[in-house]
């Protein structure tokens with residue numbers, strides 16, 4: 001058998017009986033894919049790992065708590081033989097052979113009639129990698145090949161030029177806080193496939209340098225907007241490029257719906273009848289504190305965190321924020337766009353009951369090479385912003401969580 005290469009095939013197991021012998025680590029690893037394939041799964045094993053038990057409890061397979069017995073494979077289409085009893089595995093293999101059931105053997109690839117490839121998926125395509133013969137089997141190597149292919153497809157470094165499915169219309173992509181590694185896999189792939197990218201100043205600017213030649217990159221801040229508002233100019237640029245049949249990515253910092261005006265763009269595109277897909281991003285409100293060693297919640301310290309915009313000062317009549325209510329909260333306050341107003345914010349919080357000693361951290365350009373953290377208290381923060389020359393973009397964290405991490409408080 002070993003002299004010939006294996007013949008690759010995709011088994012359509014939906015509604016068909018699959019027998020799994022042994023409920024250990026091998027079964028635990030293989031069961032999710034068998035369940036996803038819709039197999040009618042019978043597990044035969046005296047014991048099972050807690051994860052396998054959880055799948056049984058969820059009704060995803062039937063478990064008979066006993067050792068393998070002759071006849072178990074009689075009406076199966078496919079079997080995974082993975083008990084820790086070699087003699088039972090040999091007997092089960094022989095039964096599989098007699099009933100012409102393709103059997104994978106966890107303990108002896110050479111004696112198996114089927115091999116499990118290393119698999120991964122990307123956007124509806126399954127990549128399956130097999131070594132051609134049992135002697136050359138090197139599971140780590142096949143897994144590494146699978147990883148390279150799947151990762152390449154996901155991040156767009158491996159492009160299938162003529163047959164890739166491109167998202168028509170506009171993709172509103174959250175680019176994360178700035179570090180180019182912190183965009184989602186889907187966001188990165190859409191970016192790699194885009195014809196036009198309309199971008200803001202925040203977010204992963206380094207990724208723009210990696211775009212293939214010929215991709216048009218438009219800085220949203222530089223769009224001529226004449227009698228339009230800036231946002232309307234962006235909306236019409238999105239619509240115009242999409243109408244020309246181009247794949248447009250609207251790249252935003254953090255998450256598109258956290259102070260990102262993302263829904264305004266979704267609404268404008270819907271009105272224009274342009275398909276739009278939204279790809280969430282990692283918001284700076286959680287990730288920037290985290291990158292600076294500050295958890296927004298911590299057991300026994302903060303049971304809630306509130307994200308608030310500081311772009312309008314508390315004494316401004318346009319403010320929609322209930323600052324006195326925020327002053328009464330015991331949890332963490334995360335303030336975005338607050339560098340210019342933090343003095344007034346701190347004053348208001350103290351006036352409504354927050355201790356002047358409440359710790360505050362200012363994290364500028366979080367997750368980038370220029371990241372900087374400066375600590376203060378509510379009483380000193382206005383002065384610290386000036387003396388430390390804190391500039392936007394910065395996230396301001398107010399609360400006891402600031403001091404729980406190993407970062408030395410300044």
Ligand SMILES: C[S@@+](CC[C@H](N)C(=O)[O-])C[C@H]1O[C@@H](n2cnc3c(N)ncnc32)[C@H](O)[C@@H]1O
Nearest residue numbers: 254255258260283284336337365366393394395
């Ligand atoms: C218009 S809001 C956009 C927020 C974004 N949609 C998000 O989810 O992170 C811009 C504010 O986010 C914060 N911000 C975004 N990226 C940041 C970063 N890398 N470091 C510090 N603050 C950041 C700053 O407070 C900045 O003024």
